[in-house]
Amino acid sequence: MSDTLAISPGARDALAGWLDHIRALDGAAENTIEAYRADVAGFLAFMAEHHGAGQGRAALARVGLSDMRAWMAHERGRGVGPRSLARALSAVKGFYRWLSERDGFDATAVLSTRSPKFTRKLPRPVSQDAAREVIATAETQARTGWIGARDAAVITLLYGCGLRISEALGLTGRDAPLGEVLRIRGKGGKERLVPVLPAARDAVAAYLALCPHPREAGAPLFRGARGGALNPRIVQKAMETARLQLGLPATATPHAMRHSFATHLLNAGGDLRAIQELLGHASLSTTQAYTAVDTARLMEVYEASHPRARS
Template sequence: MISPAARDALQGWLDRQKALKGASENTIDAYGRDVAGFLAFMTRHKGEAQGLGPLARIGVSDMRAWMAHTRGQDVGPRSLARKLSAVKSFYRWLSEREGFEPTAVLSTRSPKFQRKLPRPLAEDAAREMIATVEMQSATPWVAARDQAVVTLLYGCGLRISEALGLTGRDMPLGEALRIIGKGGKERVVPVIPAAQDAVAAYLRLCPYEPAPDDPVFRGVRGGPLSPRAVQKVVERTRLQLGLPASATPHAMRHSFATHLLNAGGDLRAIQELLGHASLSTTQAYTAVDTARLWEVYQRAHPKA
């Protein structure tokens, strides 16, 4: 059980994250679960509900006990690092509000883990994906729809949710598109002619004309197209082309970023196009490029 004072403090912190940092609902929910789990553990660990006074006195041994308990629940290093990050952020805010020293919490070391690098497609594989995806349906408008969605993912670097979130108000596509991404963050992305043409071809064939507030991309029964339907058609296409399991819809977005970087694109500009809140997220693509260069070097360099 969490004390009322601690619960109120947690809600205050979550409200601040949402208001000032624009965190998405999913992120807020994850933060809430992580910190509530920490507070519940401290209640059990100390044998009594932890009000704001006891929370200010959390020590190094308490943090070690929580870390050990969390690891014992088969929580991996990456997830534990995320939980610890949420707890630290909460404590940083709480300590400023309540006027105590949070050193024991903030000095807790995050577990080390191997960051997963994005796995983009080669340029020719991305082109083959776009050219082949329309072959997965014998219905012309469905084939055109699938090709239009995948073209937007690769040609504009959109997330699936962003592509499927387009409405009749966004049509016809111009040279730029205003996207509301994660956490309500807004960005403007250029729309290449190939994407304009693919969406226009789909709209000409689609039996459902979208009103301003209606989704552009529809399922076969007329409802909004689901992300799972896009994932399935991309999976069928990758199997047909013999591409690896990493060739997913999201990989088309990774490919957009990596190919721009390879062509000399500026990292900051790519960050803006992708809608990444942090440059460190975009910098993962630099690691991808470095890893690829190292592989080429090892294959080509003459051995002594």
């Protein structure tokens, strides 16, 4: 079923209007916008086929609970997992929340649809010693010195600053030499300030001293072998090779380095709110899940840091 052909012009215009809205007001990243578009377009295409006709804007207001159940059953039947279905349902609800406000209809049937339950998978942190060994191994395993220094610098930023791999590779020549603080534009275009440890500054400086490609303000800071932007898969491969050499589990990924940053900070007594800001999480609950510590430890940190708990 072609989503584009099945959706009526009215529904297509409504979807475009919603995407423009979240792009302008919510500052959502383009990858997020595209994921929303695909999820809602698939839903609209299903409804068109389910009812045997293109769902115009007025028809969308008549979608009921039985229609929602039919869509979710269809998605499960074609192999969509509970996590992906929950994400799609969230996008559909966002679309209907916006549409119902503009067209003046009751969207309770859609908005009250229960999300499928799923177990949140958390990356496992590596130990502090293992993190240091990964960085050292990544530096020495490369075929050329400057590439080894580059890989070590990127992984150091993931672990030492808690950056996402996309954030580290999004740095440009304008960011170098690194100062004591980095201004990072994360998910949804939200900016945050991240302290830079001396080890991270030194690692990036060592890479820049060896890099054969000229540093340009608007060009990527981290370059591929031929001078273009560094592909994240190259960093993932470097870590994969390092973990195999060190005998670390498959969970020792670039994302696990960021996760280890958060976990080690919390275990050292770091404040949850501060860690939330450093990671760029929209909600504190995300940070709580991300750090994967026991409830007693969370409550201990909460009681020590919350103003009401101290009063």
